[in-house]
Amino acid sequence: MALTPTSYIVLGLLERAGEATPYDLKQLVAGSVGNFWSVPHSQLYAEPERLADAGYLSERREPGGRRRRLYSLTQRGRDALATWRAEPTRDLPELRDPGLLKLFFGADQQALAAVRREAHRAKLAEYEARRQLDAGERPRGPWHTLDAGIAHEREWVRFWTALADERPPAEESR
């Protein structure tokens, strides 16, 4: 089995949580790493099962009640996480922005830019509010990722604002 980014998200969250159910993982993702790398909740049921099959996690059941599954890292899981974390990667992300795709293929610049500027402004405000709360947080990793998110949202706002304000040249026929 090859470990995917989703795998490392599960491993990384379990390192912090110690032991967690898929539902716990869902909550943890939502408040943190989900801001820049979301994982649908069904994956948080499937992925720990795969990881447990491959020996990276151990699984036990709640004694009473719903008998929910509780996962935690095995030594193998801890090692895999440490190895991954120690190896920097050169893989770059793509923008994969749906709005950029429309722009590329000839969408109306003004209309598109106006909508997207607002959407990015809203996201930016959300991030900035959160940064207030997390100001002194340790470890610093999560805080820095939030900073990255803010910087890129600002860049998007700049980008779409420039397009919205630009007197568009008469577009020739395609």
Add this chain to the structure above:
Amino acid sequence: MALTPTSYIVLGLLERAGEATPYDLKQLVAGSVGNFWSVPHSQLYAEPERLADAGYLSERREPGGRRRRLYSLTQRGRDALATWRAEPTRDLPELRDPGLLKLFFGADQQALAAVRREAHRAKLAEYEARRQLDAGERPRGPWHTLDAGIAHEREWVRFWTALADERPPAEESR
């Protein structure tokens, strides 16, 4: 059948090309939209077939030789593309940066930042070189997307440079 971003990439490229084989599409993607939204070449065989089945494309075969498949837009395809293009979207992209994921989960700040700064610098240089070539290009859409790419690469360089230069506070144990 629901149309995905990949679908619209195929539709959009065919609008420009008029008629193209999957291999032609591969070439077209590589030089243009692939910079911010890549599509593996096997998808460029599968997706036109799906689109043709659903009536968005017509298909004919080369008369002689390899009898390759040539796709072109039907009226239905043209309409779908126009509708998509006319409707701005509020869907925002996620960063999904593999390096950010490592940072989030505690990777060594200096080592990671040094590697990633260089990787982004290289990408930035590539984009800037391309911008020289495309300077006066019409339509403007593709040129603007290149600009977006450059802006975000610059932001990444700034971000990782700041992390590389930061005197890291003694990290407490996790």
Add this chain to the structure above:
DNA sequence: CCTATCATGTAATCCGTTACATGATTAT
């Protein structure tokens, strides 16, 4: 009491990645 939302999970589908393959050019 009723209804909405949260909590919790499973199933089906399908796109996308990866691997596999082979003929045609070009370079050495």
Add this chain to the structure above:
DNA sequence: ATAATCATGTAACGGATTACATGATAGG
């Protein structure tokens, strides 16, 4: 000639999205 790269395509697998489902809790 031989190797390498380009051109061109197919097949298999698996992760991810989406839809489906149901019990619990809280608000009105």
